[in-house]
Every structure is written in structure tokens, then in C-alpha cells.
Amino acid sequence: MASLLPRATKRLRLANTSSFVCTDCRRRAFASSIRHTQQQPTPSQHASQGEKTTHFGFATVAEEEKASKVRSVFSSVASNYDTMNDLMSLGIHRLWKDHFVRSLNPGVRTSATGPPEGQTILDIAGGTGDIAFRMLDHATTINRDSLTKVIVSDINPEMLGEGKKRFSTSPYMHAGRVSFLEANAEDLSAVPSASVDLYTVAFGIRNFTHKDKALAEAFRVLKPGGVFACLEFCPRLSNSLMNGFYKRWSFGAIPLIGQVVAGDRDSYQYLVESIERFPSQTEFAGMIKDAGFLVPGERGEDGQIEGGWEDLSLGIAAIHKGVKPAQRAL
Amino acid sequence: MNTSMAFRRLLALPAPLRARSYSILNRPAPNYPGHVPLTYLERGALAIGSAFGSLRNPHRHDLIASLGETTSSPYFISRLRKAMLANDTGRRILKDRPRITSKSMSLETLRQLPPNTVGYAYAAWLDREGVTPDTRDSVRYIDDPEEAYVMQRYRETHDFTHAITGLPVIIEGELAIKAFEFANTLLPMTALSMAAVVRLKKVERQRFFQTYLPWAVSNGLKSEEVINVYWEEELETDVEVLRTRLGIEVPPDLRDARKALRNEKKAEKAAREARERLGAATGV
Numbered sequence: 001m002a003s004l005l006p007r008a009t010k011r012l013r014l015a016n017t018s019s020f021v022c023t024d025c026r027r028r029a030f031a032s033s034i035r036h037t038q039q040q041p042t043p044s045q046h047a048s049q050g051e052k053t054t055h056f057g058f059a060t061v062a063e064e065e066k067a068s069k070v071r072s073v074f075s076s077v078a079s080n081y082d083t084m085n086d087l088m089s090l091g092i093h094r095l096w097k098d099h100f101v102r103s104l105n106p107g108v109r110t111s112a113t114g115p116p117e118g119q120t121i122l123d124i125a126g127g128t129g130d131i132a133f134r135m136l137d138h139a140t141t142i143n144r145d146s147l148t149k150v151i152v153s154d155i156n157p158e159m160l161g162e163g164k165k166r167f168s169t170s171p172y173m174h175a176g177r178v179s180f181l182e183a184n185a186e187d188l189s190a191v192p193s194a195s196v197d198l199y200t201v202a203f204g205i206r207n208f209t210h211k212d213k214a215l216a217e218a219f220r221v222l223k224p225g226g227v228f229a230c231l232e233f234c235p236r237l238s239n240s241l242m243n244g245f246y247k248r249w250s251f252g253a254i255p256l257i258g259q260v261v262a263g264d265r266d267s268y269q270y271l272v273e274s275i276e277r278f279p280s281q282t283e284f285a286g287m288i289k290d291a292g293f294l295v296p297g298e299r300g301e302d303g304q305i306e307g308g309w310e311d312l313s314l315g316i317a318a319i320h321k322g323v324k325p326a327q328r329a330l
Numbered sequence: 331m332n333t334s335m336a337f338r339r340l341l342a343l344p345a346p347l348r349a350r351s352y353s354i355l356n357r358p359a360p361n362y363p364g365h366v367p368l369t370y371l372e373r374g375a376l377a378i379g380s381a382f383g384s385l386r387n388p389h390r391h392d393l394i395a396s397l398g399e400t401t402s403s404p405y406f407i408s409r410l411r412k413a414m415l416a417n418d419t420g421r422r423i424l425k426d427r428p429r430i431t432s433k434s435m436s437l438e439t440l441r442q443l444p445p446n447t448v449g450y451a452y453a454a455w456l457d458r459e460g461v462t463p464d465t466r467d468s469v470r471y472i473d474d475p476e477e478a479y480v481m482q483r484y485r486e487t488h489d490f491t492h493a494i495t496g497l498p499v500i501i502e503g504e505l506a507i508k509a510f511e512f513a514n515t516l517l518p519m520t521a522l523s524m525a526a527v528v529r530l531k532k533v534e535r536q537r538f539f540q541t542y543l544p545w546a547v548s549n550g551l552k553s554e555e556v557i558n559v560y561w562e563e564e565l566e567t568d569v570e571v572l573r574t575r576l577g578i579e580v581p582p583d584l585r586d587a588r589k590a591l592r593n594e595k596k597a598e599k600a601a602r603e604a605r606e607r608l609g610a611a612t613g614v
Contacts (some may be wrong), residue, residue: 011409011516011551252354252372260379263392265366265470 054209057273066209067184071156073267074127074207078158080262081128087257088268096312097130097202100231100319103310106198107139107148118147119197122221124185124214125204126152127159129166129178135200136172146175151191153181186213191221202231206278215291219324228293228322232284233275237315246316250275281309281318293322362475364468373400373471385525388501392467398519399471399481406517407477413555414480420558427479428562430486435463440565448494448572449565455493463489483557484515490561494569494578498585501526502534506542506581513550515557537587545581553577 052063061069077084085093106121119139123132132150139148150172154160160180167173183190185201185208199218208214218228237243250272258268279287285308289295297308310319340351352358357367368376380397384390402410414420428434440453456462466485472478491511497503505526512520527535554576564572573580 011413011513248354252369253375256372256376256379259376259396260383260393263390 055277057270057277059273063209067155070207073270074156075158076264077262077267078127078156078162081159081162082130084258084262084268087261088254092313093203096231096317097134099312100200100202100229101131101134101138103319104135104198104200104227104229105138105143106135107143107145109143109145116145116147118145118149120195121148121150121198121200122188122191122196123150123152124199124201124218125154125207126200126202127154127156127163129163131200131202132163132178133166133170135198136170136177146177149177149179151179151181151196153183153185153188153191155182155184157182186210186217188217188221193220194223194226196221196226197223198227198229200229200231203233205230205232206274211287212291215288215293219292222324224324224326226324228288228324230284230288230320231317232320233278234281234311234315234318235276235278236280238311239314242314281311281315281320282306284320285309288320288322291322292324294325295320295322361473362478364470365473365475365478366470367473368400368471373403376400376471381522381525388526388529394519394523395467395469395485396471397522398485398517399469401518401522402481403472403477407472407481410484410515410517410557411477411480414558417555417558419560420555423483423558423560424476424479428560429482430463430561432463434562437463443566446568446570447566448490448561448569451569452490452493452565455496456489459492459499461489461499480557484517487557487559487561490559491556494573496580496583500584501529502538502542502588503584505530505538506546506584509543509546510550511556513547514553514555533591542581542584545579549578549581 053060054063054066055061056066056069089096106119108116108119110116121132121135123135126132129152132152135150136148139145152160152163154163160182164180167178170178172178181190185204199222201214201218205211205214215228222228237246254272255265255269259265262268278284282304285295285297286304289308295308297306300306308320312318352367352369354369354372360367376396377400380393380400384393384397387393411424414424435452437453437456440449441457443450443453445454466482469478469481469485472481488507488511491507492499492503495507495510497506505524508520508523511517512524527538530538556576559572559576
């Protein structure tokens with residue numbers, strides 16, 4: 001063992017050779033690294049050739065690419081989506097979703113005319129079925145409505161697969177009260193116009209390439225008097241101190257948790273960047289109103305809508321609602 | 331102190347310290363593709379998370395990788411890079427920056443080589459263990475690009491170390507290799523991986539502490555730095571010649587030892603059952 005001691009110190013002796021500089025190697029290494037970076041295809045090359053671009057987190061991508069990139073992000077997060085949601089929001093996402101569903105109060109107790117029909121609810125980007133489950137439970141247990149049904153729609157088949165798995169052990173699947181539709185929210189041609197009582201989208205709309213097209217489709221499929229409800233993250237909190245903590249948690253802890261729990265830092269980096277890119281509450285309420293919905297709240301002097309949404313948890317998330325007018329405005 | 335004065339004092343700091351003055355919300359530009367500059371807090375949290383995560387689930391190779399990267403700065407990876415710079419071949423490796431992937435290492439050609447060569451031993455080891463030279467995780471959390479390459483090279487040549495020592499991919503073999511690598515490269519992740527001895531069964535642990543750990547420590551210390559071997563040029567070298575040059579002895583074959591133990595146990599069990607049946611038949 002004593003003979004190993006000089007060997008061991010040999011490893012440590014190298015620490016002191018800090019003055020070693022081989023200028024020839026340095027120059028070469030630098031040159032080869034420049035060549036290396038030049039050979040890397042720049043990601044925005046494709047998009048900068050006059051095509052329309054949009055944001056994908058902080059990156060800029062061609063519009064056609066965004067949907068497939070979003071699809072692949074959610075394919076990789078699908079299997080531990082719930083665990084990650086719990087870790088990222090410290091379980092608070094459950095409270096937000098419960099409040100969202102309770103405030104919408106799905107299900108009808110009695111019908112004014114004729115036999116009870118039940119409502120048709122379309123849950124967009126609802127792959128894993130969180131909202132759909134809560135809607136059906138609320139309608140069945142609180143409003144004693146066993147006819148209300150939910151169409152769960154998502155662009156991503158893996159997320160829908162998770163939803164189907166979850167519903168397979170529930171009574172709703174056998175009763176035919178839940179159906180699954182793989183579709184892009186900007187093109188819901190599989191859903192007939194004016195057929196849906198309640199259109200919900202929870203934590204999905206920030207991933208859409210064209211939010212205005214999705215809002216227009218929502219307007220089309222809803223019945224007159226139908227409700228559009230959206231639960232989404234907000235780009236910043238109103239309180240700047242809390243916003244400081246919140247942003248550091250988002251950009252520091254969340255990708256880290258993604259790396260350790262799910263082995264995927266990049267998808268979670270995309271998620272927090274996409275929140276940053278989402279329009280503010282006033283802007284989004286304006287977009288909903290422009291799609292034709294009646295939005296609660298009033299227009300202030302600057303034309304912006306005030307008070308047309310509900311902030312949750314100091315503004316981390318917000319619920320936006322709109323009602324399709326009973327008669328088209330002339 | 332107002333902000334402009336603080337800013338000026340910040341700029342007056344020496345370059346290595348100044349470079350670290352960033353926060354989660356204003357990270358500097360990446361130094362190489364895939365680079366993520368982490369703050370000290372994030373590095374610490376990732377190191378701890380990776381350590382426990384990889385202990386719980388040893389199949390999470392990405393966590394072992396991130397553990398290696400976050401614990402090797404500031405000192406250990408720099409020491410390893412200096413060890414490479416102090417050696418002729420090491421300097422050439424840093425200049426050329428060769429990468430080992432399943433494309434650059436064609437197993438077909440390696441299998442055609444004579445059986446005593448390094449390349450043949452490598453291909454034979456891959457076939458015996460049922461693994462491929464698939465692309466290792468890219469280094470992301472080391473700031474200096476050359477140090478990042480050193481870590482990447484260490485990761486990619488790990489399988490070659492397995493091949494010339496003959497140790498298998500099971501936990502015991504991996505632990506022995508990690509102990510060897512600690513004595514050879516001084517990377518903290520290799521020492522931290524020793525925590526996985528808790529996952530060994532009693533007889534495996536005995537074997538490890540009796541045979542493989544002493545082998546690993548003495549060989550790792552007395553051998554030359556394995557990181558300085560230009561494996562792409564040594565594929566046709568005789569394995570024994572390379573081992574003598576490096577100063578590595580082959581440890582007792584682990585798979586054979588395990589098989590011998592298994593057969594022994596099976597023979598004992600069969601004998602015991604035969605005795606019981608005999609006892610039951612004769613009513614003893």
C-alpha cells in the first residue's frame with residue numbers, strides 16, 4: 001500500500017501546473033471548434049426563408065413546425081404528466097381545476113321543456129382527462145345528471161391514450177358518456193356547428209399556433225348561449241416581488257425537476273417559455289371578445305377590458321369565460 | 331451602494347469570477363450546442379437530485395451523467411484536462427476531438443480483426459454483454475467547451491475500459507470499474523457511485539471488498555491515465571501489449587465466478603432435496 005502513495009500523489013500533482021499554455025494547441029482547438037459550429041445547421045435557417053414564423057418558447061420556428069414540435073413535447077411528458085404537474089405546482093393545480101369545474105357547474109337538474117337531455121361538453125387539449133373526469137363527477141354527483149357527456153379532444157395520441165387508460169375503470173366509459181377525439185383545436189370539422197353546450201380548455205391554449213383560429217372554431221361549435229371557458233397560466237403576476245420568486249421557480253426549478261424526475265429538461269424548458277410568451281389577461285380577454293363572445297367586465301378608457309377574468313393564486317393562472325350570444329349581432 | 335456603482339465593481343472583478351455573476355433569469359449565451367449555464371444553487375440541487383435519483387433507479391444513466399457533470403467542476407475536470415495536456419497522446423486527442431458513436435465504430439469490421447486485438451475484444455465484450463456503442467448522453471452542464479469534451483470522451487471510452495478489463499455490465503462489474511476510474515481519473519461521480527454497494531447482496535459485497543475493490547484501487551493508481559489512450563488508433567494493437575503498456579492486470583472473471591457460485595448453490599440444493607426425499611421415504 002505504501003508503494004501506491006507516490007502514485008496517488010501523482011494524480012494530485014497535476015493540479016499545480018496552471019501555467020501550462022500550449023499556444024499552438026489552443027489556436028488549433030479554437031479553429032476546430034469554429035469549424036464545428038459552422039457545420040452545425042442553424043435551427044432558424046429553415047424558417048428565415050420568407051416563411052411565416054411563430055414562437056416556440058423563446059425560439060422562433062416556422063408555423064407548420066410548431067404543431068408537430070408541441071406534439072412531440074407532449075408525447076415525451078405524457079407518461080408522468082400528473083407527477084410532474086404535482087411537483088411543479090406543489091399540488092395546487094388540483095385546486096385550480098376543482099375551482100374551475102365547480103364555478104362552471106356542469107350538469108342540468110331539470111329541463112325547461114321536455115325530457116332532460118344532459119349537456120354536451122367539449123374539453124379541448126384535455127388528453128389525460130383531468131377536467132373531463134371532474135366535469136362528469138360534478139354533473140353526476142352534485143347535479144344528479146347522468147346524461148351529460150364529455151368529448152375529450154387532444155392533438156396528441158399519447159395524451160389521449162393516458163386519458164383512455166384512466167377512464168377505462170370508470171362507469172362513464174361503459175355508459176358511453178365520454179368519447180375521445182384526436183384533433184387540432186384549430187380544425188374541429190369532426191364536431192358539428194352549434195352542438196356543444198360548454199367548451200373548455202385547461203392549460204392547452206398557450207400551445208396553439210393560431211389562438212384566434214381556435215377561438216373562431218370554439219365560437220362555431222358552441223350553441224347560442226353556450227359557454228367558452230379557459231384556464232391558463234398568465235405571463236406575469238401583478239405583485240412584482242412575488243413575480244420575482246415565481247419566475248425564478250419557473251426557470252430554475254421546473255426544468256431541473258423535469259431533468260431529475262422525467263429525464264427531459266428541454267420539454268419543461270419549453271413549457272415555462274411558452275407561459276412567458278402567452279398574452280396578458282387583458283389582451284387575451286380582448287381576443288375572446290374579438291372572436292364574438294360576450295365577455296364579463298367592462299372596457300376601460302384605453303379600450304382594454306378590465307375585470308373580465310378571474311385570477312387564481314395571485315395571478316399564476318386565470319380563468320377566462322365568454323358566452324356565445326343567443327342571437328348573432330346584426 | 332447604488333446599482334451603477336455595484337455594476338462597476340462587478341466589471342472590475344477578474345474574468346473567472348465575473349463570468350459567474352449571472353442569475354436564473356439572465357443566463358449568458360451557451361458556450362457550445364446544448365450547453366446550459368447553471369447557477370451554483372441549480373448545480374447543487376441537480377447534483378443532489380441526480381445522486382438520489384440514480385441510487386433509487388440505476389437505469390437512469392442520464393442522472394449518472396448529470397451527477398458527473400455537476401460534481402466535476404471546478405477542480406476535478408480541470409485536473410483531468412491538465413492530465414491530458416501533460417501527455418502527447420492526450421494533447422492529440424484534445425486537438426482532434428474524436429467521437430465514438432455506433433456509426434464511427436463499425437462492429438462488423440471490428441469482429442473481423444484477429445482475436446488478440448483491442449478492437450476484437452471490444453466487439454466481443456459488447457456481444458457478450460448484449461450492449462451497443464449507442465450514443466452516450468451529451469454533456470450539458472460543464473461551462474468550458476474543452477472540459478466538456480474531456481467529460482464526453484471519458485463517457486464514450488468507458489466501454490473500452492470494460493473491454494480490456496473484462497468486467498461485465500452488472501452492478502458488481504460497474505462498481506469495480508467505477509472504483510478503478512476513481513483511482514485513475516479522480517472524478518467525484520465515480521467515488522459517489524460507490525454508494526451503490528448497498529444494492530449488492532451479501533456474498534456480492536464480500537467478493538467486491540475482498541477481490542475487486544483492492545484490484546481496482548491498486549490498478550487504477552499504478553496504471554497510466556486511461557483517458558489518454560487514443561482508442562481509435564489502438565484497435566489493432568494486441569490487448570496484452572496495451573495492458574502491459576498501461577500497467578493493468580486483468581481481474582478474476584466476474585461472470586465465471588458468479589456462475590460457479592450459482593452451480594455450487596444448485597448442487598447443494600439438489601443434494602439437500604435428495605436427502606429430504608430419502609428421509610421422507612425411509613421415515614427418518
